Amino acid sequence: MTEPKTLYAKIWDAHVVDTREDGTALIYIDRHLVHEVTSPQAFEGLRVAGRTVRRPDLTLAVPDHNLPTTRRVDAQGARLPIADLESAAQLEALARNAPAAGIRYIDAVAAEQGIVHVVGPEQGFTLPGTTVVCGDSHTASHGALGALAFGIGTSEVEHVLATQTLLLQRSQSMEVRVDGVLGAGVTPKDVILHIIGRIGAAGGTGHVIEYTGNVFREMSIEGRLTVANMSIEAGARAGLVAPDETTFAYLKGRPMAPVGEQWDAAVAWWRTLATDPGAAYDKVVVIDAGEIAPSLTWGTSPEDVVPITGVVPDPMSFADPSKQAAAQKSLDYMGLVPGTRMQDVGVDMVFIGSCTNSRIEDLRAAADVVRGRHVAAGVSQALVVPGSGLVKRQAEAEGLDRVFVEAGFEWREPGCSMCLAMNPDKVPPGMRCASTSNRNFVGRQGPGARTHLLSPAMAAAAAVTGRLTDVRELFREGDLVGATA
Amino acid sequence: MNPVVKVEGRAIPFGRKNVDTDVIIPAHYLKTISRSGLGRGAFEVVRREPGNVFDDPRYVGAPVLIAGDNFGCGSSREHAAWALGDMGVQAVIAPSYSDIFSGNAVKNGIVPVVLPQDAVDRLMVVAAEGLPVTVDLESCTVTTPYQDRYSFTIDPFRRDCLMHGLDEIGLTMAQGDAISAYEAKVGAERGWV
């Protein structure tokens, strides 16, 4: 009998081109996503060295980080200029570089445009058992489909463009198992925040996480994408969920997914990928679903997680002296006093979007809470930014845009938006934002911005009450996230 | 890339834990299409703090940076390594790094030295006195004028790349036949890829 293998080991082994004496492996890359921020220097490097793109057919380019989320064309359909000249130059570089190399390029005004990590799965570009890379750490998202997906730096982007491979060291494997029943109002975002709070921001360093247990098996692909997305916030290189019937049903018929006999052959192989019974992980973490509450962050590291029913922690309550100092610094930055109930903290802004939570299920969950209510007077801006043009269209077909707009939200064009301060959507200094994104770092949403990470339903709840709110208090009959999942 | 065998000089006693790439170089500096000039944006948030180490004339241009656990966590932006290089940093010493950051550092000729916390604490003291620290890739040691001597380990391939200034892309392209053979094999087995 052959040795039982993990999902990670199976994908890794299927992609080894060569192994060096020192253990470094040359790994083949099946899918390469490219966006405007981390690629210009890579294309420039190729040009200088006189090299070409080896497999443009395995590469997909789409702009997202820099794009303003306001209207992109005028009433006549003419393209509107981008005011920030540096952003415009970066976007133009991608629009020029990708087609010139024969790479499929989804333009800023195309219906399929969106955040690269929303577009990949949605188009069926991301497939189970493939290796997927992008010059962006949240490439981990694609692991939701059972792809080995991770972020790379610009030199590696250039390496992949030139050779379709990467020189890599194999990571350790880590199982994060969540079994049991999630409580009312507990969403995939709460699950991953809870995990990061538990294992820490460096808890997965050097590891590839595989999420196992009935909670992930029963989760939709949208939910799995939210979880895998934040693997990097736990320090892991990648996060994986074994492909299953839910995965196949999600992918079937997507524009870039295989068809006919190819589809059947692919599914047959995908079915063999799940971790074999008895395969050993280097590290195992087990969590009971029942202990997970609707959660959010209080500080400036994604590990600073508390349940919404909790209070701002006392820095002295941490055992590690350096964590005490870091917590004090965080609280000063966040303008919070230990012992304050999280639910008594007022918010100035709300952001629903980012590659963590901008898919259709996220918008439905938020709209459910918002419907028939209004953004509170103290909230100066509340944004909803769909993850892609297709998500936007779907939401509009369901009337979700009207729910948001009538409540006082702004309904925007797809892009990274307020997740990072690179485009016009920013949180002003000292302002507090309830955000569905993935990073609460100092200055992430703008210099001096204060970020609380939470789920779309909790962000919607904060918008309508003007303070951090336990979404369970707003539940009405028939609400989506109100139902015990 | 220029080969680097030994880095010797003053060290910046920074020492903070969980320093993310947004701190090393904030997003609004990423709109560049070139690799140079990012040093001006490096540690922008920290530099707003009065008395910060980066604006201390004793450490300006120092080639070694001493940092805490999980240095370079967060985004994959290689701009973080470019910014450090532009500041003059050629080696970082910390108990651990994010996986992506340490890879990016090596590709830009910056040595990511891993030493245990107590060694890092000791080097912080030496650096704060304005004394030089030496990182030697030949012997894989960090030494100080006080005769401190710490050995570190580094992935042999990375060490090779650093010491010889190797062009990884050129190395891999020399394996073009093996890559083509792999493509032919997978094309037959998994045509849907």
Ligand code: SF4
């Ligand atoms: S939405 Fe945020 S985290 Fe996701 S790719 Fe864009 S900037 Fe990165």
